[in-house]
Amino acid sequence: MTEQFDVIVVGAGAAGMMSAIEAGKRGRKVLLVDHAKKIGEKIRISGGGRCNFTNIHTHPSKFISNNPKFVISALKQYTQNNFIDLIKKHNIKFHEKKLGQLFCDESAQQIIDMLLLECEMAKVVLKKDTTIDDIDKQDDNYFIVVGSDKYFSQSLIIATGGLSIPKIGASKFGYDIAQKFGLKVIETLPALVPLTFSEKILAICKELTGLSVEAVVSFKKTFFEEGMLFTHRGLSGPSILQISSYWKLGDNIKVNLSPKLDVDKFLNDRKISSPKQDIGIIVSEILPKRLAHIICNENNVNGNICELSNKVLTSLSNSINAWVINPIGTEGYRTAEVTLGGIDTEEISSKTMMSNKHPGLFFIGEVVDVTGHLGGYNFQWAWSSGYVAGQYA
Ligand SMILES: Cc1cc2nc3c(=O)[nH]c(=O)nc-3n(C[C@H](O)[C@H](O)[C@H](O)COP(=O)(O)OP(=O)(O)OC[C@H]3O[C@@H](n4cnc5c(N)ncnc54)[C@H](O)[C@@H]3O)c2cc1C
Incomplete structure (x- = not known):
């Protein structure tokens, strides 16, 4: 069987559904194909099941790409407020958790249901659980091969996402298609991912498993002040996930570990005001007890503060205010929220998301070399890039 469409979208995730809806609203005959049995699985598991669907502080500075200006046009064409309006239109209740992050009050499933309903209203033909055997171009038409069927279209949108969480459908399909059409792909790496450590730090992490502290985590000039979590595998929590997108092996x-306090000054003041106080007790005033205990042990300090030299106190305060650690890796795509790298933005128009070399071929969402910070920015990129492609496909 063969069938002609105006637009074929591969990948019915956040970006793919948005592009299909928008193209359908323009009267285009749209086919949306996904190999997964269930649609929108990444949306379902996002934000702890409540989907952090956008961020009110969305700004190009919140995105990582070889070309940091690439996101500007799409984010302007479809803003966080446009998506918030859509959510409101569907009566989905939401709240700001912190730092401008918007979550559903009830469940991420509401976002999936909303997108599926919008697809239906835009007369999008949805084929799930469908394996694409081949994609190619014949004259001015693209086509996909599904078993013995062939579907043709003027425009082809690739929205197959990144490589994280392979067990719910992530694949390298989008990168392979880009390469097949001769487009450059920037090296991909897991991002927004916990960091792992060798024995000494790992032993500390294991001992402190479950403990969370507010910390400033920095890599060169980039830093994030958010929660940091000790786990039995290493370090996690928002500040670590954020820095993982910048850190290099x-x-x-x-x-x-105590961003609001100059610990060296604090300890020196205490040495004068309470010379007979135990150093462990003093440190546990600024850090959780278990962490204070380990830090004192690691620095070989105990006893009354007056017995410790200023040099020892400075070294102790450095391990609190400036603990330097060397990750040996990340937990990888198994737990990463996103993929760094992807289709080189030099290959795509930032205004339309269409390939410069192949008119009618579009790339959107996470498969492109655009990675948002933690906090709803990755979905906003999916909505914005999906919207834009939907206007031009
Ligand atoms: C655990 C977790 C939590 C997250 N939480 C948030 C959050 O709260 N806020 C936020 O902004 N971001 C979050 N993210 C990131 C966000 O989910 C992604 O950036 C976003 O889903 C990317 O959208 P996309 O449409 O490009 O790709 P995806 O949503 O991954 O969709 C890609 C689709 O393509 C399909 N596909 C793949 N290969 C093929 C193929 N060969 N043939 C057919 N179909 C194919 C997949 O089945 C999938 O449906 C989270 C990610 C994870 C893993």
Whole structure:
């Protein structure tokens, strides 16, 4: 069987559904294809099941790409407020959790249901659980091969996402298609991912498993002040996930475990005001007890503060205000929220998301070399890039 469409969208995730809806609203005959049995699985598991669907502070500075200006046009054409309006139109209740992050009050499933309803209203033909055997171009038409069927279209939108969480459908399909059409792909890496450590730091992490502290985590000039979590595998929590998108293998990161306090000054003041006080008790005034205990042990300090030299106190305060640690890796795509790298933005028009070399071929969402910070920015990129492609496909 063969069938002609105006637009074929591959990948019915956040970006793919948005592009299909928008193209359908323009009267285009749209086919949306996904190999997964269930649609929108990444949306369903996002934000702890409540989907952090956008961020009110969305701004190009919140995105990582070889070309940091690439996102500007799409984010302007479809803003966070446009998506918030859509959510309101569907009566989905939401709240700001922190730092401008918007979550559903009830469930991420509401976002999936909303997108599926919009697809239906835009007369999008949805084929799930469908394996695409081949994609190619014949004259001015693209086509996909599904078993013995062939579907043709003027425009082809690739929205197959990144590589994280392979067990719910992630694949390298989008990168392969790009390469097949001769487009450059920037090296991909897991991002927004917990960091792992060798024995000494790992032993500390294991001992402190479950403990969360507010910390400033920095890599070179980039830093994030958010929660940091000790786990039995290493370090996690928002500040670590954020820095993982910047950290490079072989380099150190720096952790300030008490960002609001100059610990060196604090300890020196206490040495004068309470010379007979135990150092462990003093440190546990600024850090959780278990962490204070380990830090004192690691620094070989105990006894009354007056017995410790200023040099020892400075070294102790450095391990609190500027703990330098060397990750040995990440937990990888198994737990990463996103993929760094992807289709080189130089290959795509930032205004339309269409390939410069192949008119009618579009790439949107996470498959493109655009990675948002933690906090709803990755979905906003999916909505914005999907909207834009939907206007031009
Ligand atoms: C655990 C977790 C939590 C997250 N939480 C948030 C959050 O709260 N806020 C936020 O902004 N971001 C979050 N993210 C990131 C966000 O989910 C992604 O950035 C976003 O889903 C990307 O959208 P996309 O449409 O490009 O790709 P996806 O949503 O991944 O969709 C890609 C689709 O393509 C399909 N596909 C793949 N290969 C093929 C193929 N060969 N043939 C057919 N179909 C194919 C997949 O089945 C999938 O349906 C989270 C990610 C994870 C893993």
